[in-house]
Amino acid sequence: MKTLFSILILFIALPDYVCTQNAKTISIIPKPVSMTVGDGEFSITDKSVIYCDTEAQKVAKFLSSFLQKPTGYKIPIEVKKDTRNRKKGILLSISKKYNLPEEGYTLEVDNDRILICASDAGGLFNGTQSLRQLLPSDIESENTVRSAKWTVPAVSIQDKPYYKWRGYMKDVSRTFYSIDVIKKYMDAMALYKLNTLHFHLTDDQGWRIEIKKYPELTSKKTTTFSAKYNQPAERSGFYTQNQIKELVAYAVERNITIVPEIDVPGHVWPIILAHPELGVNDMRTPDYVVPFLTSWSYWGFQFTPNPLDPTKESVYTFLDNIFTEVAALFSGKYIHYGGDEVVHRLWESEEHVKEFMKEKGFTKVEQLQSYFVNRISKILLEKGKTPMGWNDILNDEENLSRDVAIMSWLGDVKSAVDKGFKTVATPSGYLYFDITQDDRNDGTMTDLAYGNINSIKRIYNYDPRASLGEKEKDLVLGIQANMWSAIAIEVKDMNVQNFPRLLALSEIAWKPLADRNLQDFYSRLENHYPRLDRMRIDYFRKGGYxxxxxxxxxxxxxxxxxxxxxxxxxxxxxxxxxxxxxxxxxxxxxxxxxxxxxxxxxxxxxxxxxxxxxxxxxxxxxxxxxxxxxxxxxxxxxxxxxxxxxxxxxxxxxxxxxxxxxxxxxxxxxxxx
Structure with a gap:
């Protein structure tokens, strides 16, 4: 108990980062709360054994499997009750008695053992990812590296996250990506302790999830771009429910929660194609989904010209049935229903909508959107899920249920938290990764309509809590970067937009602004490029293309x-x-x-x-x-x-x-x- 007590005291009392001179050669991202570097190193060999307690078995199996491919060693696992007290081996232990913060961990390495302790599986997994980064970059290789020495420097780390929600959004509607691409991104997210994948599954460019009650939602015209647009076949498609289950299981293994988004009542062109009776008007052109950049040639803007009709009960029955299937597929707490960029004049111009608003006593169209949002929120709450929407829906916040969580992309989080809403910070001015990161003329595939440059420096110095009071700070669930796939369509282009900015995201989600050091981050970042190389992930370089x-x-x-x-x-x-x-x-x-x-x-x-x-x-x-x-x-x-x-x-x-x-x-x- 003496060792454990010492760890806990150190966790509480140490300043945010403690290190010896040798720590300069260690480049963990995100940077741990505290770390000391000792003498010596632990060597992983073909004789190594992983010892774990019962609660740690899943993480132990993951670690053993991960290490096998690059090392060639099939490291056995032994379940022991006294794991933490063993003197030799790779030791993994979970216990509430450790009283460590949620997703926090301790990592101790000396010549004889590696000991990772946590009070929950997420914390233990995070500890293994720090161990992963302490190993040579060859550990990321897909093939066995016979010449490598798998040594881990002697360290003592105490660590915990700043934000609970550390997210990344993948838009698979504007461009569809295979499950292998999504898995690769989850591998990278796990390495950098990002724990939430926001899965933007539906938008005007395609419906990407199988709904068994409505197979027409995944017909050719709702999921596949016409041949006349000369789009490669892999950019179209949808995920079967079995594939969704596979992705959810893959995520859970990596301490990642997938948050699905079904975007309503705007951005619903695939629904209108399959069920035109649910639209508010008679607009039906074109009779298929089109690439994002083609939208203007048909509609004059990028938004759905025929949003769902909020006055029709059939709309809510339809969405209830969809969310029943979605809720059963995704194990996480939240379901995102969009709510953004609804062209309200398309509602206001319809006589039957005007009459409905009059009957309900609505004096402005924003009240109608709140009516819709509250109806959808009730559906989700009844299924045991917490509803979430973009902060566009705050235009009528006085009529909006506080059960709704907000994702703030317009402006900052203050407008949401000041009104009592829990929120995730994802502002376009900092965390939209489809926006240029350095030079608007460097040829990288970015959305040049935005004038801002979302550089590493700009991202790193962002903290949504910085200007909030203590009460409001508690309402900030976390932070997330978004990658819209309208411009950066190819996987290589998308990678260049995301990396290394995703590493900066991981650190600002893990550490408060006062405890960050940009120059130190740049120094550590240099040591991660070889790791990304081994993972075969392209990243941005000065000068772009x-x-x-x-x-x-x-x-x-x-x-x-x-x-x-x-x-x-x-x-x-x-x-x-x-x-x-x-x-x-x-x-x-x-x-x-x-x-x-x-x-x-x-x-x-x-x-x-x-x-x-x-x-x-x-x-x-x-x-x-x-x-x-x-x-x-x-x-x-x-x-x-x-x-x-x-x-x-x-x-x-x-x-x-x-x-x-x-x-x-x-x-x-x-x-x-």
Missing amino acids: ITGKWSPADLSTDYKPLEWDITKKVYANGRAIAGFYYTNGQNFMDIRKVQLLEDGRVISEDIHQGLADKQRDTSLPKTYLYNLQVDTYNPNAKYTLRAEVAGKGGTDSYGNFTFNLSPYKPFTVIEPK
Whole structure:
């Protein structure tokens, strides 16, 4: 008991981070609350054994399985009652007697043993992820690394999270991703102790979850983009209920809760296609789902032109049936129902809606939305779930049930917590990872409609609790980053948007602002790039996809070819985007043809009239982007990009040429340094 008592006293009394000089070589992210580094190291060998108590068996099995692939060792597990008191081995123990915080843990390493203790399974799992980061980066390899030495430095760590909700949102409606991609993301989330995957399953671009009562929701026209949009087949589809169960089980093993989102009453185009009688008007065009960027050409904006009709009882019966199935599939506490970006004028323009509002005594359309939200919330509460919606629904907060949790993307959390709502902070001004992280002209696939730059520094210095009173702080459930898949569609592009920003997210979710150090984080971050390399996860590098430049000396007012050697940028079979980003000068640049050459032979080309100009609006075509592909990659060939260009009305034009190849098979190869 003396050792345990000492741990608890240390947990309470130590400043936020304690370390010796040797700790500079240890780069755990998120940084532990306290850590001391001792002498010596523990070696994991083919003779190692994991000892655990009964409560720790699941985590022990996970750890043994994880270690087997890179080490080649099948590490046995022995269940013992006195695990914590053993002198040798890898020891895992869970007990309420330890009185450790929720998801907190202690990790002790010396020459003879590794001891991880926690009061719950989540804390024990978090301890194993710190152990994972103490091992060489080769531990992330998919194949056995025979030459590696699997040593763990002697340390003493006491750790606990700042926020309970440490989340990441994956939008699988605008672009569908396979369960293998989702699993890979959960692997990365687990490594960095992120514990909530917000699963945006439905939107105007597709319904992505099987509902057995309504199979028409996953018909071809509600899940598959038309061939005329030239979208790869893997961007369409849906998850069967068995696949959802598989993902939920995979998440639970990794201390992750999946929060499903069924977005209503706006963003419901697939519902309207399958059940037009549930819409508020007669709008039915087009009779299939379309890619996000095509929405404007049909509707004049990106929002559903036919939201659900809040006056119809059939709408609530329909949604009740859907949420019955959703609630049974997901084991977590929360179900997200969206509620954002409803075009209220589409309700207000209907006579039957006006009459309904009059009958209910509603004087403004926001009251009608609250009526809808409260009806849906009641449905979810009756199923034992806590309802959650985007903070758009706060426009009529006085009529909104406090049983609803809020996800704050517009502005900050203050408008929600001041009114007594529990909330998750996910502001677009800091934590939208589809927004540029460095340079708006670097060719990375970002939503350039936003003017802000969500850099590592900006993210790292964000804390939604910083300006709140103590009572309001308690209402902040946590923090989450969102990745919308409208622009960054390819998995490689999505990875570049998410990493390393996801690591910054993990640290600000784990530590309060007062206990962070940006320069120290940058230093530790450098040691995580090799780890991401082993995981075959691409990440952002300064300069983005900039491969070359043009200047007045390169141009004529007559078309002429410009060429760039892109051999180092072609490294696998895949789809590629060549971009021409005007940066300054009196003249734009016309483009009429772009070709990809392999040893002087054209292997792909895109012929269309383009203009390298200032246009960055999401809703307008970016004609300065050209699509190419590599189908028979030759590692010994020279690859060249040739573009036929001309100065428009003059040659005073400067810009960046960008080139980005996304492998057909994600997570198999990364772009060379």
